[in-house]
Every structure is written in structure tokens, then in C-alpha cells.
Amino acid sequence: MAIILIACIICFGVFILGLLKIRDRKKNNGTRCWQHISPSKPFLTFFEWAKVYGDVYTIQLGSHQAIVLNSIEAAKEALLTNDKAVSGRPYLKTLDMLHQGEKKFVFASHCDSMLKFFRKTVLCDARKRCAQLDELIEQQLAAFKDNLFLGSDEAVDVDLRSVGHRMATNFAHGIAFGTTFDLNDPCLQQWEVALDEYRDLMHWFREENFFPVSTEQFAARVASFRETSKGLYKNSIEQVKQMPKAEGLVGGLLDIFDGEKNSDVENIDDVISVLRDVMFGVSDGSYQPLLWMAMYLAKNPDIQRRIHAEIDASSAESATCQRVVMPYLEATIREVLRHSELTTLGIPRRLEQDATIGNNNFTKDTIVIVNVFALHRDPRHWDAPEVFNPSRFLDDAGKLRSLSELSYLPFSTGQRSCVGQQMARNLLSKLFVKFYQRFEVNEIESDPIPCTVNAGGAFNPELKAFKVRLSQRIS
Ligand code: HEM
Numbered sequence: 001m002a003i004i005l006i007a008c009i010i011c012f013g014v015f016i017l018g019l020l021k022i023r024d025r026k027k028n029n030g031t032r033c034w035q036h037i038s039p040s041k042p043f044l045t046f047f048e049w050a051k052v053y054g055d056v057y058t059i060q061l062g063s064h065q066a067i068v069l070n071s072i073e074a075a076k077e078a079l080l081t082n083d084k085a086v087s088g089r090p091y092l093k094t095l096d097m098l099h100q101g102e103k104k105f106v107f108a109s110h111c112d113s114m115l116k117f118f119r120k121t122v123l124c125d126a127r128k129r130c131a132q133l134d135e136l137i138e139q140q141l142a143a144f145k146d147n148l149f150l151g152s153d154e155a156v157d158v159d160l161r162s163v164g165h166r167m168a169t170n171f172a173h174g175i176a177f178g179t180t181f182d183l184n185d186p187c188l189q190q191w192e193v194a195l196d197e198y199r200d201l202m203h204w205f206r207e208e209n210f211f212p213v214s215t216e217q218f219a220a221r222v223a224s225f226r227e228t229s230k231g232l233y234k235n236s237i238e239q240v241k242q243m244p245k246a247e248g249l250v251g252g253l254l255d256i257f258d259g260e261k262n263s264d265v266e267n268i269d270d271v272i273s274v275l276r277d278v279m280f281g282v283s284d285g286s287y288q289p290l291l292w293m294a295m296y297l298a299k300n301p302d303i304q305r306r307i308h309a310e311i312d313a314s315s316a317e318s319a320t321c322q323r324v325v326m327p328y329l330e331a332t333i334r335e336v337l338r339h340s341e342l343t344t345l346g347i348p349r350r351l352e353q354d355a356t357i358g359n360n361n362f363t364k365d366t367i368v369i370v371n372v373f374a375l376h377r378d379p380r381h382w383d384a385p386e387v388f389n390p391s392r393f394l395d396d397a398g399k400l401r402s403l404s405e406l407s408y409l410p411f412s413t414g415q416r417s418c419v420g421q422q423m424a425r426n427l428l429s430k431l432f433v434k435f436y437q438r439f440e441v442n443e444i445e446s447d448p449i450p451c452t453v454n455a456g457g458a459f460n461p462e463l464k465a466f467k468v469r470l471s472q473r474i475s
Contacts, residue, residue: 042205043344043373046070050374056358058366062210064090066348066367067357070374072381072407078349078357078368079414087416088350090367092209097222098201102273106202110352110416118274119419125249126423129175133427136174137434140167143183145438148470155471157444160294165192168287171427172279177236178247187232194229195283198276201225204348233272249278278420284342285424286431289333291463292340293432295449296332296388298441298468303390307332308473311437326433327400331393333428334403337410339388340461344373346412372409381407441468 049057050070059066069075078086087110095107108115144167148156163183169191170180181188201222208215240250253271297304310328349368354361377385382392395401411418418424443449449466 043371046371047374047377056360061367064210064367066369067362068369068371070371071378072375072409074358075370075375075409079370079412082355082357083414085351085353085355086349086368086414088352090348090350092204093215094206094208094218095204097215097219099273103270105274105277106347121252122249122278122419125252129423130426133430136171137431139180140170141434141438147183149472153472155469157467158470159465159467160291161465164290165287168283168290169195171286172282173236175282176249176275176279177240178251179239191232194232195280197225198229198280199284205345230272233275237268250275281420282423285420286427288342289336289428290431292336294441294468295463295466296336298443299449300388303332304440307436311433327394327398328390329432330400330429332390333432334393335388335390338376338408341372341376341410346370346372349416370409370412375407375409378407438473440471440473444469
């Protein structure tokens with residue numbers, strides 16, 4: 001009897017939940033797309049669907065409803081006009097498993113009191129770190145050169161992925177902790193593995209988040225990742241604590257943590273969770289563009305020649321703050337981030353309250369996905385969007401066009417936009433000036449670079465393995 005009663009109560013509960021869902025669905029009144037979504041290359045699928053369903057449509061991701069925005073107009077209406085309503089992040093099972101009760105940063109709730117504090121700390125640190133970036137980049141490029149050329153002046157044929165990744169990991173460690181490793185240090189390799197694994201575990205567009213599939217395998221990966229990565233972070237934090245003056249971003253975080261000025265930072269795991277997102281942002285934000293840039297310049301010698309000429313014509317002094325002085329290089333960086341975006345679908349948002357986007361009403365808790373890939377390939381805004389052409393970012397006088405007039409959002413916009421944008425743009429500008437001042441990359445005739453764009457990548461355009469002939473321009 002009791003069993004029948006319990007079963008009746010459960011059935012009634014499910015029935016009510018179903019009714020609530022149907023009611024919510026009715027409220028979301030945009031065009032609805034019912035097709036099956038493959039977890040592989042969803043950005044391409046969404047881009048194709050926009051041709052049928054329009055720039056704004058809703059999809060069903062398991063029990064979640066999501067809006068997909070495929071034009072700059074819709075993205076700005078959501079992220080700027082409805083900034084407050086669109087400032088949440090969805091609850092995602094895998095992210096929760098990954099963070100296990102720690103304070104989150106990238107996936108923190110909009111109302112988490114720590115979010116503001118974390119954002120402010122990172123932004124202040126980025127401002128301070130500007131001058132130190134030059135030193136960090138010089139040091140890493142010297143190590144890069146020694147590692148590849150072994151004292152010789154001869155050109156080398158090289159797959160930049162391994163050494164590029166190690167260098168990028170050092171940028172991240174330098175910014176986070178104020179120290180770097182020798183490029184052959186096994187500890188650096190452990191960091192690389194941990195960051196790679198974090199990248200994969202952080203991907204949110206996975207079926208575990210939307211469908212009732214087993215999370216056992218994911219849980220096992222998370223457990224092993226947490227075990228090893230925590231050790232690495234704790235070691236580096238301990239080393240910073242031994243220093244007379246705490247360096248890096250962690251210095252600022254520990255000050256606050258130890259000084260108990262902010263009681264919300266409850267334990268060292270909270271500090272680690274912030275550092276993880278920053279380490280990942282810096283390493284991926286420098287590693288991926290470094291490789292893509294080498295690939296595009298090796299394939300487009302004319303563009304590389306123009307960059308070399310621009311760098312050579314600038315004084316050493318102006319080269320350190322080149323963003324204004326070197327418009328063509330800056331345009332090329334922008335084009336790299338347009339043509340091969342790091343996050344094709346951005347990081348999902350959640351509606352904190354009902355909102356109207358593209359003349360349609362959407363209900364609180366709907367997931368908002370900005371298809372950055374579609375914005376960057378929109379033929380209504382870009383001529384031949386599939387062609388790599390830095391000049392599209394310059395006006396007739398050769399000056400940089402204002403980004404606000406373009407269908408371009410690599411760092412997103414609004415109050416949850418990328419907090420590392422300033423740091424990333426500084427790092428990339430400085431890195432590429434110094435890199436291409438010293439080096440030239442060329443395609444190897446006998447080993448051409450494979451056609452790469454949009455190939456293979458589940459979440460982003462994937463860069464297939466390739467080698468370039470790297471030669472030194474100055475000794
Ligand atoms: C080329 C490099 C980078 C690109 C293209 C990029 C892109 C993005 C994008 C698209 C978002 C989502 C913003 C939104 O939801 O509106 C984001 C968020 C974020 N990024 Fe970056 N990022 C880069 C580098 C960095 C760096 C260097 C850091 C480290 C300081 C960083 C830290 C973060 C954090 C913490 C968030 C979450 C902010 C929040 O939710 O409040 N990113 N990034």
C-alpha cells in the first residue's frame with residue numbers, strides 16, 4: 001500500500017513538473033528548432049540552422065531550453081541591452097563535479113559575492129603586469145631560441161606545438177605565480193598536462209550536462225585531475241609563500257586570503273579555483289593564437305612581409321606599446337581571432353529574469369548561447385568571410401576600424417565579458433612583435449601545411465599538426 005502511495009506521489013510530481021515545463025516552453029516564443037544536435041562541431045550546425053530558422057531560435061537541450069543567437073545585432077541586444085538579465089551562467093552538472101563546492105570564477109553565479117572581487121583582482125593585476133610582460137616574453141623567447149636552434153644560425157623545421165605549449169604554460173605560470181620553469185623541466189610538462197585536461201573537462205557542450213547519461217567516466221577523470229592538479233597548485237603557492245615578497249596574481253589573492261579581509265574566500269581551494277581559470281585563460285589564450293598565426297603567416301608570405309616591414313620600421317621603444325603604432329600587425333591579430341576563434345560558442349549565459357530578444361520573449365533560466373562563429377562568418381557583415389584577410393580591419397587610410405561597428409566579439413561583451421581581455425591583447429601584441437622581429441616562418445615545400453580551418457575540432461576550428469621552417473632574422 002505504502003509503495004503504491006509513494007509511486008502515486010512521484011507520478012503526480014513528475015506530472016506537475018511536466019506541466020511547468022510546458023508552460024515555460026509556451027512562454028519562450030521564438031522560432032523553435034527541433035532537429036537533433038550532434039555534440040561534434042555544434043557551432044557549424046547552429047550556423048547552418050540559422051539559414052533556416054533565422055538569427056534567433058530556441059533549441060531543447062535535454063530538459064534545458066536554450067536560445068541561440070547568430071547575429072551581432074541579436075548578440076548585442078542580449079549582452080548589452082539586456083546585460084543584467086543575461087548575466088547568469090547555467091547550472092551544469094559536469095562543471096559542478098569539476099569544482100566540487102569550491103568558489104567558481106568562469107561559471108560563478110551572477111550574484112556570487114566573490115565574482116566581483118575576483119574580476120576586480122584580475123583586472124587590477126592585468127594593469128600592473130603590463131610592464132612585466134615584456135620581461136617575461138623576452139625571457140621565454142630567448143629560451144625558445146636556445147631550445148630550437150641550439151646555438152646554430154641554420155633554419156629549423158619544427159612543429160611549434162610542443163615548444164609553443166611549454167612557452168605558453170610559462171607565460172601563465174609567470175603571471176599567476178611570478179616564476180617560470182626551464183623549458184625542459186618535467187614539472188612544466190606536468191602543468192601542461194593539467195592545463196590540457198582542464199581545457200577538456202571545462203567544455204560545457206557535452207551530453208552529460210543535458211541528457212541522462214552515465215557520468216561515471218567523467219567523475220573518474222575529474223578525480224584524477226583534481227588529485228594531480230591540486231598538488232601542482234599547492235606546490236607553487238608554497239613557493240610563493242617562501243618568497244620575501246609574494247609575486248604574481250597569487251600574491252594579491254593570498255594577501256586577502258591570509259589577511260582575512262574577505263571572509264568569503266574560505267579555503268585555499270577557492271584561491272586554486274581562481275588560479276586555474278586564469279592559468280587556463282593565459283596559456284590557451286597565447287598558445288592557440290601563436291600556432292594559428294604561424295600557420296596563417298607561413299601560408300601567406302605577403303602578409304608576413306608586411307608585418308616584418310611594419311615591425312622593422314618602428315623604433316624599439318614604440319614596439320613595446322605597438323597597438324597604436326602597428327595597425328597592420330594588430331589587424332592581423334584581430335583576423336586570427338576572427339578566423340579561428342578560441343571559443344566558437346563563447347561561454348553560455350543564463351537568463352536571470354524574463355527578457356525580450358529579437359522581438360521574442362524568453363523566460364528566466366533559459367540558456368543563452370552566442371554563436372561567435374556565426375557572427376565572425378556573417379556574409380552580411382564580412383566580404384568573403386572564409387578568406388584570411390587582415391586588411392578587413394583597416395579603413396582606406398590604413399587605420400584600424402572601430403570594433404564596435406563590426407560583427408566581431410572574440411572576448412564577448414557586457415558585464416560577464418572576458419575579464420582577461422586586456423591582458424590577452426597586451427600579451428599577444430607584445431609576443432608577436434618580439435616573435436616576428438626575431439623569426440620568420442615559411443611553409444616547407446616538401447611538407448605543406450594541411451588544409452586546416454574547420455577541420456575536425458569538436459568545439460573549435462581545429463589546427464591539424466603542421467611543421468614550419470623557422471629562421472632567425474636577427475642574431
Ligand atoms: C585570446 C584570448 C582569450 C579569449 C578569446 C577569451 C574569450 C573569452 C570569452 C568569449 C569569454 C566569455 C564571456 C561571456 O560570457 O560573455 C571569456 C570569459 C572569461 N575569460 Fe577569457 N579569453 C581569453 C583570454 C583570457 C585570459 C588571458 C584570462 C585570464 C586572465 C581569461 C579569463 C576569463 C575569465 C575569468 C572569464 C569569465 C568571466 C566571468 O564569467 O565573469 N580569458 N573569455
